[in-house]
Amino acid sequence: MSAQKVSVWDARTWQTYKRLLSYTQRFRTAGYVAIVGMIVDPICLSVFTGMLKPLIDNLFVDKDPYTIFWMPIWIVGIFLVRGVASYCTDYGIAYVGRNVVQAIRVDVFAAYLRLPATFFAREPSGQQISRITYTSEQVASASADSLKVAVTEGLTVIGMLCVMLYHSAYLTMALLVLVPCVVVIVTVISRRYRKISKRIQGNMGTVTSAVEEAVAANREVRIYGGQVREETRFGDVAERQRHLNLKVSATSAMSSATIQTTGAVALATLVFLGTRPDVLNNMTPGVFTSVLTAMGAMLPSLKRLAGIQASLQKGVTAADDLFAIIDEPAEVDNGTEELVRTKGDIRFEDVKLVYERNNHVALRGVDLVCAPGTVTALVGRSGSGKSSLVSLLPRFYEPTEGRILLDGRDYTQYRLPSLRRQIAWVGQHVVLFDDTVAANIAYGEMAGASEADIVAAAQAANAMEFIERLPEGLNTRIGQGGNSLSGGQRQRIAIARAILKNAPILVLDEATSALDTESERLIQDALTRLMRDRTTLVIAHRLSTIEHADQIAVMDQGRIVELGTHRELLDKGGQYAALHRMQFHEQAPAA
Numbered sequence: 001m002s003a004q005k006v007s008v009w010d011a012r013t014w015q016t017y018k019r020l021l022s023y024t025q026r027f028r029t030a031g032y033v034a035i036v037g038m039i040v041d042p043i044c045l046s047v048f049t050g051m052l053k054p055l056i057d058n059l060f061v062d063k064d065p066y067t068i069f070w071m072p073i074w075i076v077g078i079f080l081v082r083g084v085a086s087y088c089t090d091y092g093i094a095y096v097g098r099n100v101v102q103a104i105r106v107d108v109f110a111a112y113l114r115l116p117a118t119f120f121a122r123e124p125s126g127q128q129i130s131r132i133t134y135t136s137e138q139v140a141s142a143s144a145d146s147l148k149v150a151v152t153e154g155l156t157v158i159g160m161l162c163v164m165l166y167h168s169a170y171l172t173m174a175l176l177v178l179v180p181c182v183v184v185i186v187t188v189i190s191r192r193y194r195k196i197s198k199r200i201q202g203n204m205g206t207v208t209s210a211v212e213e214a215v216a217a218n219r220e221v222r223i224y225g226g227q228v229r230e231e232t233r234f235g236d237v238a239e240r241q242r243h244l245n246l247k248v249s250a251t252s253a254m255s256s257a258t259i260q261t262t263g264a265v266a267l268a269t270l271v272f273l274g275t276r277p278d279v280l281n282n283m284t285p286g287v288f289t290s291v292l293t294a295m296g297a298m299l300p301s302l303k304r305l306a307g308i309q310a311s312l313q314k315g316v317t318a319a320d321d322l323f324a325i326i327d328e329p330a331e332v333d334n335g336t337e338e339l340v341r342t343k344g345d346i347r348f349e350d351v352k353l354v355y356e357r358n359n360h361v362a363l364r365g366v367d368l369v370c371a372p373g374t375v376t377a378l379v380g381r382s383g384s385g386k387s388s389l390v391s392l393l394p395r396f397y398e399p400t401e402g403r404i405l406l407d408g409r410d411y412t413q414y415r416l417p418s419l420r421r422q423i424a425w426v427g428q429h430v431v432l433f434d435d436t437v438a439a440n441i442a443y444g445e446m447a448g449a450s451e452a453d454i455v456a457a458a459q460a461a462n463a464m465e466f467i468e469r470l471p472e473g474l475n476t477r478i479g480q481g482g483n484s485l486s487g488g489q490r491q492r493i494a495i496a497r498a499i500l501k502n503a504p505i506l507v508l509d510e511a512t513s514a515l516d517t518e519s520e521r522l523i524q525d526a527l528t529r530l531m532r533d534r535t536t537l538v539i540a541h542r543l544s545t546i547e548h549a550d551q552i553a554v555m556d557q558g559r560i561v562e563l564g565t566h567r568e569l570l571d572k573g574g575q576y577a578a579l580h581r582m583q584f585h586e587q588a589p590a591a
Contacts, residue, residue: 016320016323020100023103024096030096034091037088037092038152038155041086045159048078049163050163051074053167056285056286061284096144097145104136104139108322115330116331125209126207126208130208131325134208135322136322138314138315139319140315149308168283171273196247200241200244206237255306267292270291274291335412336413336415338418339415340418343504344422344504345370348368348392350402353392363385368560373532373535375549376551377537377546377551380575385559389555421503422503422504424499425498425509426506427494427509428509430482432478432494434480436475436478437458438475440497442454446497461496463495466485466489505534505536510541544583548566551563552565552569562574562575
């Protein structure tokens with residue numbers, strides 16, 4: 001069982017490495033140059049080592065004039081060629097390695113863009129960022145650096161072995177001590193490196209998550225005095241990472257020390273064999289020096305060959321993780337029809353939703369009809385299922401049971417991109433990008449919008465009054481997440497984006513929550529104009545903003561418990577009326 005497990009494990013490692021090397025095919029010209037350099041470099045070193053015999057015997061013993069004249073020229077020539085080969089190897093490997101990392105990063109990022117929302121719900125964002133920043137860097141070690149060491153040092157070992165055999169097969173027997181020990185060491189540490197590397201990759205994502213959370217929540221940390229807690233939490237995570245990295249270093253140091261000791265025993269064996277009386281009488285100083293130097297040059301190469309297991313296993317483990325993301329199935333799109341422009345007739349029929357990550361039942365059989373051009377408001381306590389219901393519209397999640405009809409047809413029949421073109425979305429948490437105001441309004445498929453259309457959308461959202469005061473107007477960069485703007489300003493840019501899209505379905509998820517009273521009044525005017533002739537779903541906390549909705553659905557524990565107009569629900573005296581009285585009493589003192 002154990003042998004079978006190891007063989008499957010090795011096969012999987014080789015499969016991953018082959019896939020990793022396939023990325024280098026895109027940059028094969030530089031790769032070929034690097035490989036030529038890898039071959040020439042050890043050949044030059046082996047030739048020089050082989051020349052030590054004539055260097056000592058002919059130069060110092062026989063004092064041959066021919067050797068005295070040509071030997072310096074040969075040495076300079078050999079190392080000049082070796083220098084060029086070394087440059088080609090190092091630059092070629094760096095070129096291939098950096099391009100492979102770039103290609104894999106692009107593929108992983110592209111995978112993130114096509115993965116379903118369920119993927120992002122089950123994994124911390126720090127882990128996802130870590131793959132792009134840290135994990136992908138480990139791949140360069142496996143795809144390029146390890147290959148360089150394996151080829152160059154492997155050929156060096158072979159070259160030195162040839163030199164030893166050529167000059168004295170008898171003295172080469174000393175290698176019988178060295179080779180088996182090196183094979184055992186490499187096999188043992190290879191397994192240990194892979195095991196530790198997997199834990200390092202996972203823990204690095206935790207490090208990134210801890211930093212990301214603390215930085216994003218820097219205000220809350222200060223207000224609530226959480227510095228000590230965050231320092232302690234990060235210290236624990238960093239300590240685990242330090243401990244794992246030290247394990248790698250300890251393993252590497254142990255293998256290096258063991259090979260060095262074994263090499264010393266092999267050298268001692270060589271000296272012992274070379275100093276036997278019958279051997280001394282028939283061996284020249286040049287032969288012994290060449291063989292001794294060849295073995296001495298072989299030892300650092302063997303140490304580096306054993307050392308590449310660390311970077312190789314890190315790289316293969318990293319590649320495993322990255323390829324797993326690249327191979328993740330994209331969000332399902334079985335639609336076959338292109339939806340040009342919907343009428344906005346939306347029907348939820350016995351819709352149920354259970355989140356896979358924790359088996360939480362979010363919706364428990366929702367029936368709701370949203371007629372074209374009407375406004376439907378969703379109200380209820382936090383966790384009642386309002387956001388879950390609207391998230392089904394663009395198919396961020398699929399209903400576990402039931403179906404959703406759009407214009408009388410199951411909305412899964414429509415292709416995802418064409419379905420999402422029908423929806424404009426303004427959320428409670430505004431998402432802006434580190435770009436200009438204009439680029440944030442005309443985002444994505446709207447990037448080709450004219451400046452006049454962008455200005456008109458900004459005016460309709462009452463955003464031009466502050467945009468005109470910005471240093472470069474529409475061309476002002478707003479920083480990461482729009483951090484140079486106030487919450488109300490960010491919200492109005494998001495609303496301008498929705499206005500510019502001019503979609504027949506509009507989803508407003510607490511769209512006025514970040515606005516002051518004056519801004520809210522201006523935005524309510526803009527939204528009233530925007531909602532005209534559109535099917536609108538509004539998630540609202542402040543009931544005063546939805547009094548004129550065509551229908552109000554009160555949700556509780558994943559069900560619609562009340563449905564009607566503002567006046568009808570007040571007269572009914574149920575949950576909506578209770579919520580209304582509560583808000584009225586809260587607002588009364590402020591008035």
